[in-house]
Amino acid sequence: MARRLRPVGVDFVGAAPVRLVFARNVSAPPEQVFRALAEDVPGWTEWFSAVTSARTTDGGGREIRLRGGTRFAETVLVAKAPEVYTYRVDTTNAPGARALAEEWRLVPHGAGTQVRWTFAADGTAPFRFVLGLARPGLKRAFRDAVASLDRRLSRR
Template sequence: MPRRLRLVELDFVASAPVRLSFTAELAAPPGAVYRSLAEEVESMPAWFAAVTAATPTGDGAGRTVHLRGGVRFRETIMAAEPGARYAYRIDETNAPGVAAMLEDWVLSPAGAGTRVDWTMAVDGPAACRLAFRLARPGVGRSFRDAMRSLDRRLTAAGRP
């Protein structure tokens, strides 16, 4: 059963009790990376193994995302700056314990490619916060694998 989470704003990414931040560099340019994140939402399962389905909602104002293991999210897009930033707040989830959550993807040029800085900001009871802190290595591995897969996909397609 989905639960409504606390509705946070973009500044939550800096103030959340738990912030998992990761960085990767891709050969693909920022515009192509942004399109994959923000515009070609349904392609996400092809490059992010943890995602089984992703669908835009509300004419692009939100998304629904399903993860392996049955976790589901209903999200609201909080920032959509082509080639630079994509952020969304999780409004509803079936994941236990989470009280508030926001994810922020910041893209910046890195030579001919893109530096991707991803932050997952979370709040919840102490047990939830501990679980996310303990999950950091696995989340980081999942992010790095997704970025390698996305980069291979984009460079193989020769996407500008």
């Protein structure tokens, strides 16, 4: 059953009780990475293996489904090409979550891009504890997804 989360703004990304931040360099330029993140939402299933379904919704939102059945209805907060893409989760079936937001920040790095992903969250004590335990898995998922995205973009 989906539950409504607390609506948060962009400032939550820097102030959340739990912040998981991961970075990786890719060879694709920021403009290309931004298009893949913000404009080709259905394409997420091609490079982020945890994502089984991704689509945009009316009013600038997104619906995301993950392996294992977790669902998110999201609102895009910032889509500033080619620098930052930020969204919050409005509803989810993830137990214990109270507020979630994610930010993808893209910084030129030589001919490529440094991709920095911040997963910002608030929730019950057990939820925060589980996120701490999940950190290595989320880091691996991010690393693999961004490497897959870079390979996908290099074929274009």
